[in-house]
Protein backbone atom coordinates (compact mmCIF):
# COMPACT_ATOMS: atom_id res chain seq x y z
CA UNK A 269 0.00 0.00 0.00
CA UNK A 270 1.26 3.45 -0.84
CA UNK A 271 2.13 5.74 2.01
CA UNK A 272 1.19 9.39 1.73
CA UNK A 273 2.48 11.20 4.76
CA UNK A 274 1.21 14.68 5.57
CA UNK A 275 3.75 16.43 7.73
CA UNK A 276 2.95 19.76 9.36
CA UNK A 277 5.70 20.82 11.72
CA UNK A 278 5.53 18.14 14.45
CA UNK A 279 2.17 16.87 13.17
CA UNK A 280 2.32 13.70 11.11
CA UNK A 281 -0.64 12.11 9.32
CA UNK A 282 0.51 8.88 7.74
CA UNK A 283 0.12 5.14 7.43
CA UNK A 284 1.10 3.39 10.66
CA UNK A 285 3.90 1.46 8.85
CA UNK A 286 5.56 4.77 8.20
CA UNK A 287 5.68 5.93 11.81
CA UNK A 288 9.18 6.37 13.16
CA UNK A 289 7.84 6.20 16.72
CA UNK A 290 6.02 3.20 18.27
CA UNK A 291 2.67 4.96 18.68
CA UNK A 292 0.81 1.76 19.40
CA UNK A 293 2.13 1.78 22.92
CA UNK A 294 -0.40 1.48 25.73
CA UNK A 295 1.20 4.10 27.95
CA UNK A 296 1.04 6.59 25.11
CA UNK A 297 -2.44 5.75 23.81
CA UNK A 298 -4.29 4.89 27.04
CA UNK A 299 -2.09 6.12 29.88
CA UNK A 300 -2.13 2.39 30.69
CA UNK A 301 0.82 2.32 33.04
CA UNK A 302 2.41 3.40 36.28
CA UNK A 303 5.51 5.28 37.39
CA UNK A 304 7.75 6.22 40.31
CA UNK A 305 10.11 9.08 41.10
CA UNK A 306 12.84 8.20 43.58
CA UNK A 307 14.99 10.88 45.24
CA UNK A 308 18.77 10.57 45.23
CA UNK A 309 21.15 12.42 47.55
CA UNK A 310 24.90 12.26 46.95
CA UNK A 311 24.35 9.30 44.64
CA UNK A 312 22.26 7.30 47.16
CA UNK A 313 18.58 6.46 46.98
CA UNK A 314 16.32 7.89 49.70
CA UNK A 315 13.20 5.92 50.84
CA UNK A 316 14.18 3.27 48.29
CA UNK A 317 12.19 0.31 49.66
CA UNK A 318 9.09 2.47 50.05
CA UNK A 319 9.20 3.51 46.37
CA UNK A 320 9.89 0.00 45.06
CA UNK A 321 7.05 -1.37 47.21
CA UNK A 322 4.65 1.28 45.91
CA UNK A 323 5.68 0.54 42.30
CA UNK A 324 4.66 -3.09 42.82
CA UNK A 325 1.44 -2.07 44.60
CA UNK A 326 0.51 0.24 41.70
CA UNK A 327 1.27 -2.54 39.17
CA UNK A 328 -0.91 -4.99 41.12
CA UNK A 329 -3.73 -2.46 41.34
CA UNK A 330 -3.93 -2.12 37.52
CA UNK A 331 -3.22 -5.86 36.96
CA UNK A 332 0.07 -5.12 35.21
CA UNK A 333 2.57 -7.96 35.34
CA UNK A 334 6.10 -6.67 35.87
CA UNK A 335 8.87 -8.71 34.20
CA UNK A 336 10.93 -8.94 37.40
CA UNK A 337 10.68 -9.57 41.14
CA UNK A 338 11.28 -6.80 43.67
CA UNK A 339 14.85 -7.85 44.44
CA UNK A 340 15.74 -7.93 40.71
CA UNK A 341 14.33 -4.44 40.26
CA UNK A 342 16.36 -3.18 43.23
CA UNK A 343 19.53 -4.58 41.64
CA UNK A 344 18.68 -2.98 38.29
CA UNK A 345 18.11 0.38 39.96
CA UNK A 346 21.39 0.21 41.86
CA UNK A 347 23.18 -0.75 38.62
CA UNK A 348 21.64 2.27 36.91
CA UNK A 349 23.34 4.60 39.41
CA UNK A 350 26.65 2.75 39.18
CA UNK A 351 26.70 2.70 35.38
CA UNK A 352 26.07 6.44 35.34
CA UNK A 353 28.59 7.08 38.09
CA UNK A 354 25.85 9.04 39.85
CA UNK A 355 27.26 10.97 42.81
CA UNK A 356 24.98 14.02 42.86
CA UNK A 357 21.52 14.93 44.08
CA UNK A 358 18.98 13.75 41.55
CA UNK A 359 16.09 11.49 40.77
CA UNK A 360 15.32 8.28 38.97
CA UNK A 361 12.13 8.30 36.90
CA UNK A 362 10.80 4.79 36.24
CA UNK A 363 7.74 3.80 34.20
CA UNK A 364 6.00 0.56 33.26
CA UNK A 365 3.23 0.27 30.67
CA UNK A 366 1.13 -2.66 29.48
CA UNK A 367 3.35 -2.89 26.40
CA UNK A 368 3.21 -2.31 22.66
CA UNK A 369 0.24 -3.84 20.86
CA UNK A 370 -2.39 -2.93 18.25
CA UNK A 371 -4.72 -0.36 19.81
CA UNK A 372 -7.58 -2.08 21.63
CA UNK A 373 -9.00 -1.25 25.06
CA UNK A 374 -8.83 -4.87 26.25
CA UNK A 375 -5.50 -6.10 27.60
CA UNK A 376 -3.21 -7.55 24.90
CA UNK A 377 -2.44 -11.25 25.30
CA UNK A 378 1.16 -12.44 25.57
CA UNK A 379 2.60 -8.92 25.46
CA UNK A 380 5.34 -7.94 27.91
CA UNK A 381 5.30 -4.70 29.85
CA UNK A 382 7.54 -1.90 28.58
CA UNK A 383 9.68 -0.70 31.48
CA UNK A 384 12.23 2.05 31.48
CA UNK A 385 14.08 4.16 33.96
CA UNK A 386 16.44 7.08 33.69
CA UNK A 387 18.55 9.01 36.15
CA UNK A 388 19.09 12.75 36.12
CA UNK A 389 20.57 15.44 38.33
CA UNK A 390 18.11 17.49 40.40
CA UNK A 391 19.61 19.93 42.92
CA UNK A 392 17.55 20.68 46.03
CA UNK A 393 15.49 23.86 45.69
CA UNK A 394 17.07 25.71 48.61
CA UNK A 395 15.13 28.90 48.06
CA UNK A 396 11.77 27.09 48.35
CA UNK A 397 12.97 25.13 51.38
CA UNK A 398 14.04 28.30 53.14
CA UNK A 399 11.42 30.79 51.97
CA UNK A 400 8.35 28.61 51.46
CA UNK A 401 5.87 28.62 48.62
CA UNK A 402 2.33 29.74 47.72
CA UNK A 403 -0.61 27.65 46.54
CA UNK A 404 -3.99 28.14 44.90
CA UNK A 405 -6.98 25.95 45.71
CA UNK A 406 -8.68 23.86 43.03
CA UNK A 407 -11.47 21.33 42.98
CA UNK A 408 -10.09 17.78 42.92
CA UNK A 409 -11.49 16.34 39.67
CA UNK A 410 -9.37 13.16 39.62
CA UNK A 411 -10.61 9.57 39.54
CA UNK A 412 -11.32 7.50 42.66
CA UNK A 413 -8.08 5.49 42.75
CA UNK A 414 -5.50 8.17 43.45
CA UNK A 415 -3.43 5.73 45.52
CA UNK A 416 -2.27 4.23 42.21
CA UNK A 417 0.68 6.16 40.79
CA UNK A 418 -0.83 5.98 37.31
CA UNK A 419 0.35 7.77 34.17
CA UNK A 420 -3.02 9.53 33.86
CA UNK A 421 -2.00 12.93 35.16
CA UNK A 422 -4.12 15.32 33.10
CA UNK A 423 -6.08 16.78 36.07
CA UNK A 424 -2.79 17.17 37.95
CA UNK A 425 -1.11 18.83 34.95
CA UNK A 426 -3.99 21.29 34.46
CA UNK A 427 -4.09 22.17 38.17
CA UNK A 428 -0.33 22.72 38.36
CA UNK A 429 -0.35 24.87 35.21
CA UNK A 430 -3.06 27.06 36.71
CA UNK A 431 -0.98 27.36 39.88
CA UNK A 432 1.98 28.49 37.81
CA UNK A 433 -0.11 31.04 35.91
CA UNK A 434 -1.07 32.46 39.32
CA UNK A 435 2.60 32.68 40.37
CA UNK A 436 2.11 29.75 42.74
CA UNK A 437 4.10 26.55 43.21
CA UNK A 438 1.23 24.15 43.75
CA UNK A 439 -2.51 23.62 43.59
CA UNK A 440 -4.15 22.46 46.79
CA UNK A 441 -6.95 20.08 45.77
CA UNK A 442 -10.25 19.69 47.58
CA UNK A 443 -13.45 17.67 47.27
CA UNK A 444 -16.39 19.82 48.36
CA UNK A 445 -14.09 21.78 50.65
CA UNK A 446 -12.26 18.75 52.12
CA UNK A 447 -8.58 19.02 51.24
CA UNK A 448 -7.16 15.85 49.69
CA UNK A 449 -3.58 16.72 48.64
CA UNK A 450 -1.73 18.88 46.10
CA UNK A 451 -1.30 18.15 42.38
CA UNK A 452 2.06 16.45 42.95
CA UNK A 453 2.57 16.46 46.72
CA UNK A 454 0.81 15.69 50.01
CA UNK A 455 -0.64 18.54 52.09
CA UNK A 456 -0.70 19.16 55.85
CA UNK A 457 -2.12 21.70 58.29
CA UNK A 458 -0.82 22.37 61.79
CA UNK A 459 -3.20 23.55 64.52
CA UNK A 460 -2.50 23.71 68.27
CA UNK A 461 0.68 21.65 67.93
CA UNK A 462 -0.96 18.83 65.94
CA UNK A 463 -0.45 17.86 62.30
CA UNK A 464 -3.58 17.13 60.24
CA UNK A 465 -3.58 15.42 56.85
CA UNK A 466 -6.02 13.47 54.69
CA UNK A 467 -6.08 9.77 55.66
CA UNK A 468 -4.24 7.36 53.34
CA UNK A 469 -7.38 6.26 51.48
CA UNK A 470 -7.90 5.83 47.72
CA UNK A 471 -8.44 9.62 47.45
CA UNK A 472 -4.74 10.46 47.75
CA UNK A 473 -1.36 9.13 46.72
CA UNK A 474 0.28 7.49 49.73
CA UNK A 475 3.44 9.55 49.60
CA UNK A 476 6.73 8.00 50.62
CA UNK A 477 7.73 11.31 52.20
CA UNK A 478 4.30 11.40 53.88
CA UNK A 479 5.20 8.06 55.53
CA UNK A 480 8.52 9.57 56.60
CA UNK A 481 6.77 12.70 57.96
CA UNK A 482 4.53 10.47 60.08
CA UNK A 483 7.62 8.69 61.42
CA UNK A 484 9.37 12.03 62.20
CA UNK A 485 6.24 13.33 63.96
CA UNK A 486 6.09 10.19 66.10
CA UNK A 487 9.78 10.52 66.96
CA UNK A 488 9.31 14.19 67.85
CA UNK A 489 6.18 13.52 69.90
CA UNK A 490 4.00 15.65 67.59
CA UNK A 491 0.49 14.19 67.11
CA UNK A 492 -0.02 13.10 63.46
CA UNK A 493 -3.75 13.04 62.87
CA UNK A 494 -5.08 11.42 59.69
CA UNK A 495 -8.20 13.56 59.41
CA UNK A 496 -8.97 15.70 56.38
CA UNK A 497 -8.96 19.43 57.04
CA UNK A 498 -11.24 21.84 55.21
CA UNK A 499 -10.71 25.02 53.22
CA UNK A 500 -12.39 26.84 56.13
CA UNK A 501 -9.82 25.38 58.59
CA UNK A 502 -7.03 27.08 56.64
CA UNK A 503 -8.15 30.51 57.85
CA UNK A 504 -7.15 29.64 61.41
CA UNK A 505 -4.19 27.33 60.62
CA UNK A 506 -0.99 27.85 62.60
CA UNK A 507 1.15 26.36 59.83
CA UNK A 508 0.82 24.52 56.54
CA UNK A 509 3.31 22.50 54.54
CA UNK A 510 3.53 20.00 51.70
CA UNK A 511 5.77 17.03 51.02
CA UNK A 512 7.11 15.07 48.06
CA UNK A 513 10.27 13.35 46.90
CA UNK A 514 11.33 16.23 44.68
CA UNK A 515 10.13 19.05 46.98
CA UNK A 516 10.96 17.51 50.41
CA UNK A 517 9.04 19.37 53.18
CA UNK A 518 8.05 22.87 52.05
CA UNK A 519 6.36 25.59 54.08
CA UNK A 520 3.09 26.80 52.48
CA UNK A 521 2.92 30.50 53.23
CA UNK A 522 -0.04 31.68 51.16
CA UNK A 523 -3.26 30.02 50.10
CA UNK A 524 -5.19 31.87 47.37
CA UNK A 525 -3.04 34.93 48.23
CA UNK A 526 -4.05 34.87 51.91
CA UNK A 527 -1.11 34.41 54.32
CA UNK A 528 -0.83 31.44 56.68
CA UNK A 529 0.91 32.24 60.00
CA UNK A 530 1.55 35.79 58.73
CA UNK A 531 3.50 34.32 55.84
CA UNK A 532 6.28 32.91 58.06
CA UNK A 533 7.43 29.24 58.01
CA UNK A 534 6.21 27.53 61.19
CA UNK A 535 8.17 25.90 64.02
CA UNK A 536 6.85 22.37 63.43
CA UNK A 537 7.51 22.65 59.69
CA UNK A 538 11.11 23.62 60.47
CA UNK A 539 11.48 20.67 62.86
CA UNK A 540 10.23 18.30 60.16
CA UNK A 541 12.64 19.81 57.62
CA UNK A 542 15.50 19.17 60.07
CA UNK A 543 14.30 15.61 60.68
CA UNK A 544 14.12 15.05 56.90
CA UNK A 545 17.69 16.27 56.43
CA UNK A 546 18.95 13.97 59.19
CA UNK A 547 17.02 10.99 57.81
CA UNK A 548 18.30 11.60 54.27
CA UNK A 549 21.87 12.01 55.57
CA UNK A 550 22.17 15.53 54.28
CA UNK A 551 22.25 17.38 57.60
CA UNK A 552 26.06 17.49 57.40
CA UNK A 553 25.72 20.17 54.71
CA UNK A 554 26.52 23.43 56.46
CA UNK A 555 23.04 24.97 56.32
CA UNK A 556 19.79 24.38 54.51
CA UNK A 557 21.20 26.91 52.06
CA UNK A 558 24.03 24.63 50.87
Ligand SMILES: Cc1ncc(COP(=O)(O)O)c(C=O)c1O
Pocket residue numbers: 305449450451452453454472473474475476477478511512513514
Ligand atom coordinates in the same frame (compact mmCIF):
# COMPACT_ATOMS: atom_id res chain seq x y z
C1 LIG B 1 -0.42 13.43 43.61
C2 LIG B 1 0.80 13.22 44.44
N1 LIG B 1 0.71 13.22 45.77
C3 LIG B 1 1.77 13.06 46.56
C4 LIG B 1 3.04 12.90 46.03
C5 LIG B 1 4.21 12.71 46.96
O1 LIG B 1 4.66 11.39 46.91
P1 LIG B 1 6.14 11.03 47.37
O2 LIG B 1 6.31 11.56 48.75
O3 LIG B 1 6.16 9.55 47.33
O4 LIG B 1 7.07 11.65 46.38
C6 LIG B 1 3.21 12.88 44.65
C7 LIG B 1 4.55 12.68 44.09
O5 LIG B 1 4.83 12.87 42.96
C8 LIG B 1 2.06 13.04 43.82
O6 LIG B 1 2.18 13.02 42.49
